[in-house]
Amino acid sequence: MSMNVNSPLVDREIIQNVLSTAMSNGGEWAEVFVEDRQSGAAEYDENRVEAMVSSRDLGAGIRVTVGDATGFAHTSDISPTGLNEAAQAAAAAARGGAQITPIALRGSGTAESRAKILPESVPKARKVELLQKTDAAAREQDSAITQVTVRYSEGRRKVLVANTDGVFEADDQTRTLLSVNCVASGDQGLQTGRETVGYTVGFELFDDHDVESMAQRAARRAITKLAARPAPSGQLPVVIERGGGGVLFHEACGHGLEADLVNKGASVFRDRIGELVAAPSVTLVDDGTMGVEWGTIAIDDEGCPTQKNVLIEDGVLTDYMWDHLRSRSAGRPASGNGRRQSYQHLPMVRMTNTYVTNGDVEPQDIISDTQNGIYVAQLGGGQVNTATGDFVFGMTEAYLIENGEITAPLREGNLIGNGPDVLQNIEVVGNDFAMGSPGTCGKDGQGVPVGDGQPTLRVAALTIGGTAS
Amino acid sequence: MTQKLELPDLAANLIAGARDNEQVEICVSRNRSTTVKAYSGQVESVRSGLSEAAGIRVVVDGRQGFASAGSLDHQVLNQLLDEARENLNFAEPDPYQGIAAPDGVIPPNLDLSDPTILQITEDQRSTVAIELEQRCLDSDPRVKSVRSAAWSDGWGEFALASTSGISVYSEGGSCSVGVQPLAVDGDETQIGYAGDAARRTDLLDLDRVVSEAVEGATGMLGATKPESKQLTVVFEPSVAAAFLGTIAGALTGDRVIKGRSPFADRLGEKIASSELVLFDDPTNIESLGADNHDGEGLATRKNTLIDAGILSGFLHNSYTARRAEAQSTGSAVRGPRSTPGVGIHALCMTPGTGDRNDLFAQIGSGVFVRGVNGLHSGVNPVSGDFSVGAYGQHIKDGALGAPFREATIASTLQRMLLDIVAIGGDFEFLPSGSGVASMAIADVALSGT
Numbered sequence: 001m002s003m004n005v006n007s008p009l010v011d012r013e014i015i016q017n018v019l020s021t022a023m024s025n026g027g028e029w030a031e032v033f034v035e036d037r038q039s040g041a042a043e044y045d046e047n048r049v050e051a052m053v054s055s056r057d058l059g060a061g062i063r064v065t066v067g068d069a070t071g072f073a074h075t076s077d078i079s080p081t082g083l084n085e086a087a088q089a090a091a092a093a094a095r096g097g098a099q100i101t102p103i104a105l106r107g108s109g110t111a112e113s114r115a116k117i118l119p120e121s122v123p124k125a126r127k128v129e130l131l132q133k134t135d136a137a138a139r140e141q142d143s144a145i146t147q148v149t150v151r152y153s154e155g156r157r158k159v160l161v162a163n164t165d166g167v168f169e170a171d172d173q174t175r176t177l178l179s180v181n182c183v184a185s186g187d188q189g190l191q192t193g194r195e196t197v198g199y200t201v202g203f204e205l206f207d208d209h210d211v212e213s214m215a216q217r218a219a220r221r222a223i224t225k226l227a228a229r230p231a232p233s234g235q236l237p238v239v240i241e242r243g244g245g246g247v248l249f250h251e252a253c254g255h256g257l258e259a260d261l262v263n264k265g266a267s268v269f270r271d272r273i274g275e276l277v278a279a280p281s282v283t284l285v286d287d288g289t290m291g292v293e294w295g296t297i298a299i300d301d302e303g304c305p306t307q308k309n310v311l312i313e314d315g316v317l318t319d320y321m322w323d324h325l326r327s328r329s330a331g332r333p334a335s336g337n338g339r340r341q342s343y344q345h346l347p348m349v350r351m352t353n354t355y356v357t358n359g360d361v362e363p364q365d366i367i368s369d370t371q372n373g374i375y376v377a378q379l380g381g382g383q384v385n386t387a388t389g390d391f392v393f394g395m396t397e398a399y400l401i402e403n404g405e406i407t408a409p410l411r412e413g414n415l416i417g418n419g420p421d422v423l424q425n426i427e428v429v430g431n432d433f434a435m436g437s438p439g440t441c442g443k444d445g446q447g448v449p450v451g452d453g454q455p456t457l458r459v460a461a462l463t464i465g466g467t468a469s
Numbered sequence: 470m471t472q473k474l475e476l477p478d479l480a481a482n483l484i485a486g487a488r489d490n491e492q493v494e495i496c497v498s499r500n501r502s503t504t505v506k507a508y509s510g511q512v513e514s515v516r517s518g519l520s521e522a523a524g525i526r527v528v529v530d531g532r533q534g535f536a537s538a539g540s541l542d543h544q545v546l547n548q549l550l551d552e553a554r555e556n557l558n559f560a561e562p563d564p565y566q567g568i569a570a571p572d573g574v575i576p577p578n579l580d581l582s583d584p585t586i587l588q589i590t591e592d593q594r595s596t597v598a599i600e601l602e603q604r605c606l607d608s609d610p611r612v613k614s615v616r617s618a619a620w621s622d623g624w625g626e627f628a629l630a631s632t633s634g635i636s637v638y639s640e641g642g643s644c645s646v647g648v649q650p651l652a653v654d655g656d657e658t659q660i661g662y663a664g665d666a667a668r669r670t671d672l673l674d675l676d677r678v679v680s681e682a683v684e685g686a687t688g689m690l691g692a693t694k695p696e697s698k699q700l701t702v703v704f705e706p707s708v709a710a711a712f713l714g715t716i717a718g719a720l721t722g723d724r725v726i727k728g729r730s731p732f733a734d735r736l737g738e739k740i741a742s743s744e745l746v747l748f749d750d751p752t753n754i755e756s757l758g759a760d761n762h763d764g765e766g767l768a769t770r771k772n773t774l775i776d777a778g779i780l781s782g783f784l785h786n787s788y789t790a791r792r793a794e795a796q797s798t799g800s801a802v803r804g805p806r807s808t809p810g811v812g813i814h815a816l817c818m819t820p821g822t823g824d825r826n827d828l829f830a831q832i833g834s835g836v837f838v839r840g841v842n843g844l845h846s847g848v849n850p851v852s853g854d855f856s857v858g859a860y861g862q863h864i865k866d867g868a869l870g871a872p873f874r875e876a877t878i879a880s881t882l883q884r885m886l887l888d889i890v891a892i893g894g895d896f897e898f899l900p901s902g903s904g905v906a907s908m909a910i911a912d913v914a915l916s917g918t
Contacts, residue, residue: 046727048561050533051808054552057539061518069511074518076540086518093515093591124559147727183729183851190731190851231856233879233916234697264508265651266616266660344518381846383858387651387660388689390875392858394846413856414847416877416916444617463694465847465856465877467914 008109008170009034009160010060014080015109018062019102019164021087025095027064027071030087030102031163031324033301034060034078035343038120039155044131046147052124061343062086064094065325074344103166111158111298115174115202119154122203127152130178130211137212138182141219144226147183148215154203161303169303175294175449176205177438180218186226193221194396198438199292200449221378221397228409231398231466237373237427238415238462239366239401243434244378246452248459249284250354250441251382251391252419253277257311257319258337258349258443259326261386268389268420269317277317278423281359284312286321288336288352294438295352295451302338302347309335312423323349341446351441353451359429363456366428368404374464375399375406376415381439389419392465414465422459430456476628477638483525483546484630492528493550494568494631494765496805497521497541502623505591507598508615515591524805527553531562537806569765569787569797570633576761576768577752583669586622586642594620597646597675604679605650611687616649616660622670627805635766643668643757645900646678652686659692661685666757666900685839689860692872695917701835702878703828703864703909706895708838710903713747713816716882719850720774720782721800721811722789731853731883735780741886743778744821749800750904751814758815758902764801765809772798775886786811817904820896825907828893830867832909837862837869838878853882859915876917885910 008015015032022030035057042052059076060083071093075086131150138148157173177198184191195218197209240248256267269277278284288297288306299305302324310318322330323338326349339350367375375398382393398410435453480495487493503517523546524537534557536549560566602618624642629635647664663682665673704712724730732740741747751760751769760769765787773781785793786801786809801809821828829837842858849855856879863870880888893907 042559048563049559050563051535052556052559053535053537053808054556055537055539055806056545056548059520059539068508068513070514072514072516074516074520076519076521089517093512093517124556128559147729189853190729192849192851231879233877233914235918261616264616265614265653265658266649268658344520346514346516379846381843383842383846385660385842387658388874390842390858390860392843392847392877394843394856412847412849412852412854413879414843414858414877416842416858416875418875463875463877463916463918465858465879465914465916467856467879 006110006112009036009158010078012105012109012168014083015162016105018083018087019162021084022062022064022091023100023102023164025091027066027091027094028100029065029164031063031161032060033343034160036158037155039153041151041153042127042131044135044150047135049128049131057342059343060086062090063346064090066094066096069094070346072346100164102164105162105168106166107168109160109168109170111170111172113172113174117203118174119176119203120156130206134178134180134211134215137215138180138219141216142223144184144186144223145182145219146185149181151179153177159301161299161301163303167303169299171298173200173297174202175200176202178211180215182219182222184222184226191222191225193218193225196437198294200294200296201292224409228411230468231410231413232464232468233466235461235463237370237458237460239370239373239375239456239458241377242363242430242432242456243436243453244376246355246436246454247379247382247393247439249356249454250351250452251384251393252417252422253284254351254354255384256386256389256419257321259320259322260349262320263326267386272317275317276315277420278312278315279426280315281429282312282315282423282426283310283357285310285357286351286354290353293353293435293451294449297352300336300338301340302334304334304336304338306336306352321349321351323347339448341448345446348444350443350448351450355435355453356429356455358431358433358455360431361428363430363432366430366456366458367401367406370401370404370458373401375401384419390416391419392416415462416465417462422462425460427458427460432456476626477636479541480628480630481636483550484632486550487632490529492568492632494526494629496524496629498625498627498805499541500623500625502621503594504619504621505594505598506617506619507595507602510599510603512595522805523549525549525553526568526808527557528567529557531564531566532557532560533566534560535808565788565791568631568633569635569767571635572767572797574768574770574799579754579759579761581639581668581759582641585669586624586644589622589644589670601646601648601675601679605648605683608679608683609652609687611652611654611690612650612683613653614651616651618648619646621645629766631766637762637766639761641668644670644673646673646675648678648682650682650686652690654690657690659686659689664900689872689874692860692874694875695873695915697916697918699912700915701832701890701909701911702913703832703835703837703907705837705839706897706905706907707899708841709908710899710901710905711841711844713818713905714813715848715850716886717749717774717813717816719882720784722783722785722793723811725783726789726792729851732780738780739778740780741775741778742889744889744892745775745778745886746819747775748773748817749784749813749815750817753815756815756898756902756904757900760814763799764803767797767799769799769814772800784811815902815904818906820894820906821892822894825893825895828891828907828909829864829869831891832864833867835864836873836915837864855880855882855885876915879914879916888912
């Protein structure tokens with residue numbers, strides 16, 4: 001396995017020197033973040049490869065802090081000259097404070113890839129074959145499938161983080177993803193069905209996941225929706241299928257537990273540590289170490305190792321998520337949640353893989369116990385106003401529940417709820433935990449990969465944004 | 470390291486390396502930007518940077534390959550050309566694929582570069598950011614803090630050259646502000662947001678930003694969940710822009726030729742209320758979306774999409790135009806990091822008359838929607854299903870009433886266009902480049918309790 005001609009993205013001596021430059025105006029703390037990102041993608045549409053694209057980004061962001069003030073400059077020139085110029089720009093924006101000598105860098109500044117098969121080592125022709133196979137499987141499912149789009153993407157992101165506390169850490173992150181989107185045509189127009197498989201792995205993704213069955217699921221989803229009726233309008237109990245709705249927790253409370261929002265009074269969960277904020281059956285975790293999940297990283301973008309953070313335990317709020325700045329001012333350790341979209345961005349508190357742990361009820365019992373309600377098999381994206389806790393999320397596959405049975409499929413729509421209310425209103429949690437589809441979480445204009453998951457569960461009432469009365 | 474070439478020269482040098490059978494298009498950009506955020510009366514962060522980008526598209530016998538990088542380094546650019554060439558081997562031939570050919574349309578020759586942007590000082594930036602925060606705090610005692618108060622400015626250069634003889638260059642800058650005050654009443658907190666952007670600092674309207682942001686937060690205090698019912702909704706201009714942006718997306722050549730638009734085969738038919746005139750006009754310098762060229766280097770032009778309710782045109786780039794046997798409408802949108810798509814530059818509607826209160830009086834009862842959530846998750850532009858989270862104020866007896874929140878509004882894109890009952894006279898250009906007014910849509914399902 002070891003092919004150790006591994007060297008840091010930028011040499012230790014150069015980084016040490018750049019950190020000194022960054023502190024030259026009297027900064028209290030400084031950091032160099034170097035990123036080398038290579039990605040490739042191919043899109044298969046209308047029975048052919050439409051485009052195969054590749055991209056490369058290399059650059060560094062340098063941060064200097066004095067008290068609560070931050071100076072930051074980024075550059076795509078990682079030569080010693082380029083880095084020192086950026087360090088000077090960052091230092092100019094954060095001056096004053098005590099003269100602090102940077103601590104000597106420890107750590108290797110290198111990391112090995114955890115991917116078994118690096119996607120860049122796989123011939124592009126094999127990727128094309130995969131797209132063709134997926135497309136064919138979706139089309140064969142039903143003649144009503146009139147259009148299929150398949151997207152493949154791979155990305156390798158090497159990061160190096162060094163700071164004046166002596167941190168000199170690296171990570172080598174590879175993510176691979178395939179998504180299929182089907183359009184079915186019926187008497188009442190067009191409907192879409194989508195499936196995505198993506199993990200923090202290399203091309204071995206396709207040894208472990210069968211793209212054909214995934215394509216069939218996407219096709220069936222579109223076909224089913226051809227017969228869908230408008231969703232109801234108003235409040236109803238909602239059962240969410242395992243793995244289909246972790247985004248609910250991401251929006252309902254995840255963002256509200258990010259320390260930067262909490263500190264600024266922009267979260268309904270401020271000052272509530274130790275309180276019962278959810279039904280006692282709810283335990284919520286954010287875990288950046290979780291296997292090969294989409295939000296998994298070895299270190300965050302501030303060089304802090306990720307860890308498993310229990311945020312809500314048996315309904316009681318136990319902790320928020322933290323980055324370097326916020327944990328330092330609170331005088332506590334960071335939690336490995338400092339992330340950024342790229343070297344051009346300042347890090348902030350972000351989630352990794354956020355999930356609700358298993359309860360002890362059989363999922364079938366949850367459905368049969370629901371007289372009338374909605375069964376959501378797949379949620380789309382969501383959005384939250386953290387100040388009020390009001391959040392929406394889209395249902396991309398949903399059904400009516402009538403007399404304890406899943407019945408008619410419903411057209412797409414959003415659900416809306418209030419985070420603190422919904423957490424209290426989780427009536428029952430199943431024993432069938434699963435992670436959901438890979439997601440991209442957007443906050444203040446920055447997108448980062450995140451995962452989510454949950455067992456089948458029921459919320460006593462959510463407002464369904466349909467049109468049927 | 471390397472001597473910095475002017476962008477047009479850089480692009481031209483690479484084009485000179487194209488082989489005889491190749492169509493090559495090169496897009497390069499260089500941008501610098503600075504953002505200053507204030508908090509608690511102090512500068513919280515200053516972020517600045519110079520970013521570069523290059524994208525190369527090569528087409529041979531209908532096969533397209535593309536590669537891009539965040540660098541203008543000579544070596545990287547040559548690698549990109551090789552990678553784009555390699556990538557095209559895996560694309561299947563498409564007889565319509567190719568770069569744009571000059572079409573003789575004269576660009577509007579807008580002067581979009583005001584050099585005063587380049588003279589903004591660090592002091593000016595932090596002064597405005599701090600002032601924005603303070604003015605929000607001063608304007609209403611219920612504003613207890615401001616989540617973020619930010620100033621940004623930037624300057625960018627863009628050049629595109631191709632083997633078909635297109636060679637364009639543009640540069641320009643802009644500045645913007647944004648602020649998010651938090652209004653508190655007892656246990657309740659509401660957050661507001663407003664922003665502005667302009668090509669010159671003295672065009673920023675800070676008074677309006679402060680009053681809109683503060684009102685957005687304080688006006689929502691005490692909001693309750695409304696009763697579910699069918700009613701008329703009035704979209705605030707920014708909400709109208711989001712709605713119309715989705716409609717315009719369904720009128721792009723890309724969706725139309727692939728049969729992914731509910732309006733694909735409806736050219737010349739009435740698809741909207743006769744109140745609606747919708748067009749994309751990047752030749753209007755009033756819009757921040759104004760530009761001389763599109764993403765393939767063709768001249769921008771005014772394109773009417775819906776004229777008094779009649780679907781009168783689609784937007785095309787050169788590829789979708791070839792497939793649709795139409796002409797490019799100069800609607801290629803892209804940065805150097807992607808292949809050209811099709812989209813709006815400066816979407817605009819013809820306003821009605823009177824002010825917003827006249828519109829409320831005309832409607833009588835309904836809701837005024839100040840903001841929507843979940844546009845990306847609850848709107849399906851293929852099927853037309855529309856369902857989004859909404860908040861705002863009730864309209865009662867022809868006037869604004871109590872605030873509401875935690876509700877959704879739903880209909881279909883097709884129905885909503887036909888159900889437009891009135892358009893306001895409160896026309897404005899938004900920072901996004903859209904020129905819009907409030908609009909009232911009947912028979913929308915409001916879901917609450």
